[in-house]
Amino acid sequence: MNWTPAALSQDIPSGSAAPGQLGDKDIVIWRSASGRIAAWSDRCPHRGMRLSHGFVRGEFLSCIYHGWRYGDGGQCHRIPAHPELTPPDAIKVPVFAVTESDGVVWVAQKDAEPEAPPPGLAGFSPLRTLRLSARPETVAAAFGGTGLDLRGELGGCAVVVLIQPLPDDQCNLHALAANGADTATLDRVSAALEALRRQAETAEEIAA
Template sequence: MTTDWTPAALSRDIPAASAAPGQLGETDLAIWRSASGRIAAWSDRCPHRGMRLSHGFVRGERLSCIYHGWGYGEGGQCVRIPAHPELTPPEAIKVPVFAAAEASGVVWVADGTPAGAPPEFPGFEGFRSLRIHAPATVLARAFGGAGHVIEGTLGPCAVVALIQPLPGNVSALHLLAPEGAGPATLDALSLAAEALRRTAEAQAEQAEEETA
């Protein structure tokens, strides 16, 4: 796993012309896909009034704030202010932009310029993301592994588990399933993922009680 890339979402959860919230460390992100399919990760704050851009709307290659409709295009640059349609917005009005790329059905984000492409997992594709109220170390231990990338078995099949640490002793689990897995296998895998969530959260709760 390239250390400067962080798994932040699954490609299937960000369809064309949509936006969703994401996270990179302590930074809130708006992860969005243009109508043409281009993926992007920006700071989740409109420079105008601070409204979350992940609540906004996508038109073509532009992400617009839902509050006053300010539109942002290539590189996060403001390109339209509806209240002043004849105005060319100043270059200073710009949303901070983060690196974003897709591989194996995962949206990867990074702060700065990554050293290379995000990792690929041949034969696997993004299946499901879960938010789990347990630290990343506890979640990995509940899975039976260590680190933020675990290749193993969960329920009925082999999986790749990408564990994303989040603020507040919370983690995101991005699961990759075998390509072409059938509905019955995926249903069983989903149940196994829910069981893993319960196990990790119970272990985290127990650890908190022991240290209280």
């Protein structure tokens, strides 16, 4: 298995959590106050609440439902209903492998961490992530490429478009644009991505 692009680093600032996905698994991607990124199962072991609805205080992520507080490695550190209790080691959120490079957050299964690093994206800066209702091959065809790592030009600018396949014939596009592109150019790339999405979704609807 390879690393899967799951988010852009700029979309998960320190002290925040966001929902993400790895294949059909729901994950929470969160960054501690000191800037450490983590990807965990998006489910509190207590009552199954999505941890991506939770809150980050310092180096810990807490569940919004009962405030159970989790730290490094997914370990539960505090149960507010029992402030005196040291939670047993067994109370743990399953964790995923995560790495950040060139402004992209990549995730993988913990027990199948890829040996090769994620593809190099030197020369490009993260632009934005878009969700669309089309299969990856439909998107690649609309872009005029193949595979999940599309490189070419959009809106008059060199771009990399990373496709993250999602369940139910959906995918995320994580788009990067050439370093140094000015704001007006980036606006054109963003508009071209919207156009690409419309084109792919229309093609998908016709195919269906």
